[in-house]
Structure formats: structure tokens, C-alpha cells
Amino acid sequence: MNPVVQGALIGLGVGVALVILEYLLINQAVNERAKKLNRKATFDVTERRRMASIMRFALVLPIGFAAAFWFIWG
Structure with missing residues (x-):
């Protein structure tokens, strides 16, 4: 597989996992409060x-990973 595509995927x-985990952590804090x-x-405004x-x-993360993979293994 092309290193750029592999890096983007x-x-x-990583980006999707980060968003899901951050949402769960923020939601937990909101519910506790x-x-x-x-x-x-x-x-609240800060959490939004x-x-x-x-x-x-x-x-931006897939673009950065694609560029890094292209630079390292391209």
C-alpha cells in the first residue's frame, strides 16, 4: 500500500479515536458536575x-500522518 494512503488511514x-475518547471524558465530567x-x-462554553x-x-491529523509517512517511507 502507498505510504501516503497508509499514513492518512x-x-x-487516531483522529476518530481521539474525538470519541475526548467526548466520553467531557461527557463524564459534565454528568458528574x-x-x-x-x-x-x-x-458549557469551555467544553464546547x-x-x-x-x-x-x-x-488535520490524517494530513500530518500522510506527510510524515511520505517523508519517512516515501
């Missing part, structure tokens, strides 16, 4: 921004 997998304060569980920044990073 690995980067995509809601239970402690006896409120409805909602994401954190999730958005992880999403942007995950979109």
Missing part, C-alpha cells in the same frame, strides 16, 4: 470550545 483512525449541582447536564478544537485537530 492511520491518522484518520450536573449530579453534584443538581442541574441538567449541558456542555475544547471539543471544537479536538475536532479541528482530528481533521
Whole structure:
């Protein structure tokens, strides 16, 4: 398989895993805070921004992995 494609696929997998894990961790923290304060569980501004920044990073990750694989094994 072409190293660029392989790097992009690995980067995509890492990005998806990162987004899923980050969402689960943020969601757990939101639920714990809601239970402690006896409120409805909602994401606040900081958590929304954190999730958005992880999403942007995950979109760039396949490109970075593809470039790294091309540079190293290309």
C-alpha cells in the first residue's frame, strides 16, 4: 500500500479515536458536575470550545500522518 494512503488511514483512525475518547471524558465530567449541582447536564462554553478544537485537530491529523509517512517511507 502507498505510504501516503497508509499514513492518512492511520491518522484518520487516531483522529476518530481521539474525538470519541475526548467526548466520553467531557461527557463524564459534565454528568458528574450536573449530579453534584443538581442541574441538567449541558456542555458549557469551555467544553464546547475544547471539543471544537479536538475536532479541528482530528481533521488535520490524517494530513500530518500522510506527510510524515511520505517523508519517512516515501
